[in-house]
Amino acid sequence: MLELETTSPEQTESVAAALATRLALGDVVTVAGELGAGKTTFVRGACRALGVTEPVTSPTFTIGHRYAGTVDISHLDLYRFEGVSLAEWGDLEPYFDDAIVFVEWPDAGRGTLPAPRVSVELGHVDPTTRRLRFDAADGALLEGIAGAHPRVRHGN
Ligand code: ADP
Ligand code: MG
Numbered sequence: 001m002l003e004l005e006t007t008s009p010e011q012t013e014s015v016a017a018a019l020a021t022r023l024a025l026g027d028v029v030t031v032a033g034e035l036g037a038g039k040t041t042f043v044r045g046a047c048r049a050l051g052v053t054e055p056v057t058s059p060t061f062t063i064g065h066r067y068a069g070t071v072d073i074s075h076l077d078l079y080r081f082e083g084v085s086l087a088e089w090g091d092l093e094p095y096f097d098d099a100i101v102f103v104e105w106p107d108a109g110r111g112t113l114p115a116p117r118v119s120v121e122l123g124h125v126d127p128t129t130r131r132l133r134f135d136a137a138d139g140a141l142l143e144g145i146a147g148a149h150p151r152v153r154h155g156n
Contacts, residue, residue: 018148073101078103081109
């Protein structure tokens with residue numbers, strides 16, 4: 001587990017960039033947290049670091065977006081899902097094909113969607129401060145993120 005605090009949207013994007021550059025095709029990253037916590041800001045920072053120049057916006061009213069960067073990046077939002085049925089998986093599966101996948105509001109997909117390599121949870125501390133918690137089996141990946149941001153507080 002890695003915990004960081006950011007004090008601006010730009011800093012959250014920069015932490016996301018440090019994660020993104022350490023990901024590989026097929027990796028799934030879940031991004032949880034309440035409304036306005038910074039989930040889409042985080043995904044935007046990851047996409048920018050991977051060469052996406054088009055707008056990165058919340059796909060709340062569609063199943064997802066697929067962006068072309070140096071690799072393909074899928075951006076899903078399961079806000080409206082109760083669970084993921086076989087039929088819904090049929091619609092979602094193509095987003096997992098040959099892409100790095102970010103999933104906002106991931107709870108409905110737990111156990112059904114491919115297991116995440118990294119789980120991120122964002123929470124409000126104050127209007128401009130967010131706490132970011134990262135969970136991953138790969139400790140080196142977490143150290144890489146922490147090492148890229150020595151000025152951001154991190155604990156265990
Ligand atoms: P979500 O997708 O979780 O609903 P968004 O990323 O769409 O959240 O919105 C987060 C909002 O909070 C944006 O308006 C952003 O500018 C603001 N914000 C303020 N401070 C931060 C921070 N430290 N990190 C991320 N977003 C921040
Ligand atoms: Mg969002």
